[in-house]
Amino acid sequence: MGKREIFPLKQETDIVLIRQRVRQAAEAAKLGLVSQTKIVTAASEIARNALIYGGGGECMIEDTVRNGRNAVHLVITDQGKGIADIAKAMVDGYTSGNGLGLGLSGAKRLVDEFIIESDLGKGTRVELWKWR
Amino acid sequence: MPASAIAELLQTHENELLQEWTIAQRAAGIRADLIDEDTVIANSRELLKLLTVAAAAGIDDFESVQWSPIKGMLERLSRSQSRQGFTPSDTATFIFSLKEPLFSRIQQYSDDAAKDIWQINQLLDKLGLYTVECFMTGREAIIREQQESMLELSTPVVELWKGILAIPLIGSLDSNRTQIVMEALLEKIVQTESDIAIIDITGVPTVDTMVAQHLLKTVTAAKLMGAKCIISGIRPQIAATIVHLGVELGDVITKASLADAFQMALKELNVRLVTSATR
Numbered sequence: 001m002g003k004r005e006i007f008p009l010k011q012e013t014d015i016v017l018i019r020q021r022v023r024q025a026a027e028a029a030k031l032g033l034v035s036q037t038k039i040v041t042a043a044s045e046i047a048r049n050a051l052i053y054g055g056g057g058e059c060m061i062e063d064t065v066r067n068g069r070n071a072v073h074l075v076i077t078d079q080g081k082g083i084a085d086i087a088k089a090m091v092d093g094y095t096s097g098n099g100l101g102l103g104l105s106g107a108k109r110l111v112d113e114f115i116i117e118s119d120l121g122k123g124t125r126v127e128l129w130k131w132r
Numbered sequence: 133m134p135a136s137a138i139a140e141l142l143q144t145h146e147n148e149l150l151q152e153w154t155i156a157q158r159a160a161g162i163r164a165d166l167i168d169e170d171t172v173i174a175n176s177r178e179l180l181k182l183l184t185v186a187a188a189a190g191i192d193d194f195e196s197v198q199w200s201p202i203k204g205m206l207e208r209l210s211r212s213q214s215r216q217g218f219t220p221s222d223t224a225t226f227i228f229s230l231k232e233p234l235f236s237r238i239q240q241y242s243d244d245a246a247k248d249i250w251q252i253n254q255l256l257d258k259l260g261l262y263t264v265e266c267f268m269t270g271r272e273a274i275i276r277e278q279q280e281s282m283l284e285l286s287t288p289v290v291e292l293w294k295g296i297l298a299i300p301l302i303g304s305l306d307s308n309r310t311q312i313v314m315e316a317l318l319e320k321i322v323q324t325e326s327d328i329a330i331i332d333i334t335g336v337p338t339v340d341t342m343v344a345q346h347l348l349k350t351v352t353a354a355k356l357m358g359a360k361c362i363i364s365g366i367r368p369q370i371a372a373t374i375v376h377l378g379v380e381l382g383d384v385i386t387k388a389s390l391a392d393a394f395q396m397a398l399k400e401l402n403v404r405l406v407t408s409a410t411r
């Protein structure tokens with residue numbers, strides 16, 4: 001409990017590792033199987049966005065306590081071009097590339113708390129929480 | 133002692149240095165199981181020669197050009213030793229063992245031994261650390277190669293029945309691997325003129341939008357080639373996640389298990405299996 005680690009996010013294989021570590025943190029926080037899978041999938045989405053659109057960054061993974069409940073806390077950051085219109089990016093089906101456009105909106109539905117901040121030209125920061 | 137004097141010292145005492153250095157390496161615990169005496173001597177001699185040449189041009193700046201031959205040699209050595217199973221400290225010990233013999237020569241011939249030893253000490257530390265750095269880079273390259281060879285290992289498309297293919301996906305799907313696997317399936321559909329392909333994802337831990345997109349694309353491509361796809365092995369937690377993500381599988385046929393999917397495929401092809409009444 002209370003473990004906090006930071007992982008680099010520079011290439012595809014880093015996403016595989018991040019998924020594994022998020023899964024371990026979710027197990028340590030004793031989340032149920034469905035919740036584990038949800039937070040792992042959300043992490044995968046946000047990490048891939050940071051890599052593809054943000055040119056890479058890093059991922060902080062922490063298992064902690066939130067309002068008396070065991071929780072997994074993730075912060076994924078990049079120093080890329082940022083998102084001009086977050087509201088638009090969050091719309092189901094919106095993609096500037098050739099994705100399904102469901103990564104951001106889907107990730108938000110998969111977690112208990114979702115915070116996104118983006119500065120044009122500076123980068124993007126996404127915080128994800130999933131608790132027991 | 134100017135750098136040129138140090139170079140001269142290295143050159144005049146080459147043979148004794150070499151001998152004492154190899155003894156020091158042995159004393160520090162050489163991996164006799166991994167490297168033979170001749171190679172040790174050859175490596176040591178080469179490094180000593182390169183060191184002499186580089187020192188002649190100045191030892192203050194490790195980044196300057198005269199040090200690139202020595203860096204090149206250390207790089208090759210570290211990489212090959214990392215493949216052979218040496219530890220980073222084995223390789224660094226090779227450099228550090230030169231300290232004692234070299235220091236005692238400087239002690240003997242220098243007017244300001246303390247200063248010269250300090251300078252050479254720093255230099256050898258840099259060389260030692262450089263081998264460790266190269267060692268790590270070598271390891272990372274190995275890991276990357278292994279990851280890539282895994283990609284090729286894990287794409288078995290099997291023919292379950294005439295006209296029915298199955299591809300059991302196992303492990304994490306990144307975009308490279310998914311691409312390879314899906315192309316292999318489509319190729320096999322053409323090659324075997326199959327009517328039905330079963331994609332089993334029981335062994336896939338996460339289905340995110342990228343994996344889902346690859347699956348959907350494959351199903352569509354197969355359809356264009358006249359084959360029907362069945363996706364099997366969607367576990368409950370994966371199903372719940374797909375729904376929340378918002379991915380719509382549309383008219384894709386899904387079955388709980390590979391066995392169910394196979395049964396359905398046989399039915400589609402009008403194959404009926406009957407248990408023999410007499411044994």
Ligand SMILES: Nc1ncnc2c1ncn2[C@@H]1O[C@H](COP(=O)(O)OP(=O)(O)OP(=O)(O)O)[C@@H](O)[C@H]1O
Nearest residue numbers: 049053054089095096099100101102103104124341
């Ligand atoms: N870290 C980021 N930096 C810059 N732009 C981003 C970032 N993350 C998302 N975006 C923008 O937001 C859009 C929507 O992202 P979202 O993840 O929802 O869809 P997608 O990545 O295009 O497709 P999918 O995730 O479904 O495969 C992206 O197409 C991109 O333009």
Ligand SMILES: [Mg+2]
Nearest residue numbers: 049099103104
């Ligand atoms: Mg995305």
